[in-house]
Amino acid sequence: MSITSLPPSLISTLPGDYYTDPQIFAAEQEHIFESMWFCVSRASDLTKPGSFRTYQVGRESVLVSRSRDGSVRAFLNICRHRGAKLCTEESGEVKRNFQCPYHAWTYGLDGKLVAAPNLTSMPDIDRTEYGLVNVHIREWLGYVWVCLAEQPPSFEDEVIGAVSERLGGADAIENYTIEDLDLGRRVTYDVRANWKLIIENFMECYHCATIHPELTEVLPEFKDGLAAQYFVGHGAEFADEAQGFTVDGSEGLDRIPSVADEQDRRYYAITVRPQVFINLVPDHVILHRMYPIAHDRTIVECDWLYLPHVVDSGGDSKDIERSVELFHRVNQQDFDACERTQPAMSSRAYVKGGVLVPSEHHIGEFHAWLQARLGTQRAN
Numbered sequence: 039m040s041i042t043s044l045p046p047s048l049i050s051t052l053p054g055d056y057y058t059d060p061q062i063f064a065a066e067q068e069h070i071f072e073s074m075w076f077c078v079s080r081a082s083d084l085t086k087p088g089s090f091r092t093y094q095v096g097r098e099s100v101l102v103s104r105s106r107d108g109s110v111r112a113f114l115n116i117c118r119h120r121g122a123k124l125c126t127e128e129s130g131e132v133k134r135n136f137q138c139p140y141h142a143w144t145y146g147l148d149g150k151l152v153a154a155p156n157l158t159s160m161p162d163i164d165r166t167e168y169g170l171v172n173v174h175i176r177e178w179l180g181y182v183w184v185c186l187a188e189q190p191p192s193f194e195d196e197v198i199g200a201v202s203e204r205l206g207g208a209d210a211i212e213n214y215t216i217e218d219l220d221l222g223r224r225v226t227y228d229v230r231a232n233w234k235l236i237i238e239n240f241m242e243c244y245h246c247a248t249i250h251p252e253l254t255e256v257l258p259e260f261k262d263g264l265a266a267q268y269f270v271g272h273g274a275e276f277a278d279e280a281q282g283f284t285v286d287g288s289e290g291l292d293r294i295p296s297v298a299d300e301q302d303r304r305y306y307a308i309t310v311r312p313q314v315f316i317n318l319v320p321d322h323v324i325l326h327r328m329y330p331i332a333h334d335r336t337i338v339e340c341d342w343l344y345l346p347h348v349v350d351s352g353g354d355s356k357d358i359e360r361s362v363e364l365f366h367r368v369n370q371q372d373f374d375a376c377e378r379t380q381p382a383m384s385s386r387a388y389v390k391g392g393v394l395v396p397s398e399h400h401i402g403e404f405h406a407w408l409q410a411r412l413g414t415q416r417a418n
């Protein structure tokens with residue numbers, strides 16, 4: 039069997055080992071997830087002082103918590119004594135302090151070392167030196183973003199800039215008032231696939247006609263295979279007969295008041311590298327965060343955000359179920375496709391990768407970006 043070279047109009051994908059090699063994954067952890075801004079909690083998940091969550095960011099565990107003054111703080115989740123993992127749960131609440139389960143060193147919500155058994159008998163330890171290690175933090179769109187780099191890149195350029203570039207202007211995202219929306223539903227998916235398969239899938243719509251029957255009913259232009267992300271500022275128009283962005287095209291919810299007329303009845307999709315997808319429709323916002331756990335496993339947390347009165351209204355007729363169901367099905371259809379692809383990445387048929395048809399060519403730009411970050415450009 040031989041793999042012939044491709045005609046010039048086709049671009050090859052990354053070779054299979056980019057999806058299967060733990061060493062490439064380790065390089066991605068270092069040069070991407072630990073170096074860029076990485077989105078973790080919804081700020082409102084940290085309801086009160088002492089609420090905390092832990093996340094794997096690259097190779098590190100990061101502890102995100104609300105401190106006594108109401109601000110959100112982030113630390114490496116590692117005890118400074120002998121390095122035990124400090125908080126072992128994914129989320130929880132402490133009253134006043136974090137206490138290490140090993141020898142009971144105790145840290146305030148601001149990360150300072152406040153107590154340690156028998157410490158007074160060790161006069162030379164400087165408590166201020168042994169606080170938790172701070173992690174850079176920003177809040178935007180009601181989410182907490184962390185960066186493990188010593189000198190973080192500009193948040194304005196890397197995150198906000200990417201969103202404005204896609205939407206064709208800095209204000210377009212503001213109209214959705216995402217920070218003021220409430221969480222209506224969260225579904226967590228444990229996807230047995232490399233994180234890049236999920237990104238690549240999200241970036242293209244060549245698959246939409248095949249696997250997304252409900253979505254293409256509402257967004258008929260997706261049947262043509264050209265992703266909305268292909269064009270700056272473009273939102274896919276709802277079908278004339280679709281009343282809302284719901285699983286059966288039935289009526290949606292109240293429009294977010296500041297959404298502009300030209301944004302009404304349109305769907306916008308944005309990829310914020312390395313691990314966030316933002317989906318905008320007039321009455322809600324769907325935000326995905328990916329947590330790459332291993333070369334073949336990614337946890338995806340998907341939030342459906344609505345106007346507060348919609349979430350409060352609970353059981354009345356304007357319920358959120360039909361809108362949640364639409365994108366939940368899309369997620370399942372997409373992640374099934376990614377899981378079907380992952381095992382084939384190690385096939386000899388994919389040693390040199392596959393091909394990108396013209397409507398997927400923008401994925402080639404993602405590959406070039408990835409290889410530049412890893413310093414792994416090679417002849418594919």
Ligand code: FES
Pocket residue numbers: 117118119120121122138139140141142143
């Ligand atoms: Fe945490 Fe010893 S390792 S108190």
Ligand code: FE
Pocket residue numbers: 239240245246250368372
């Ligand atoms: Fe899809």
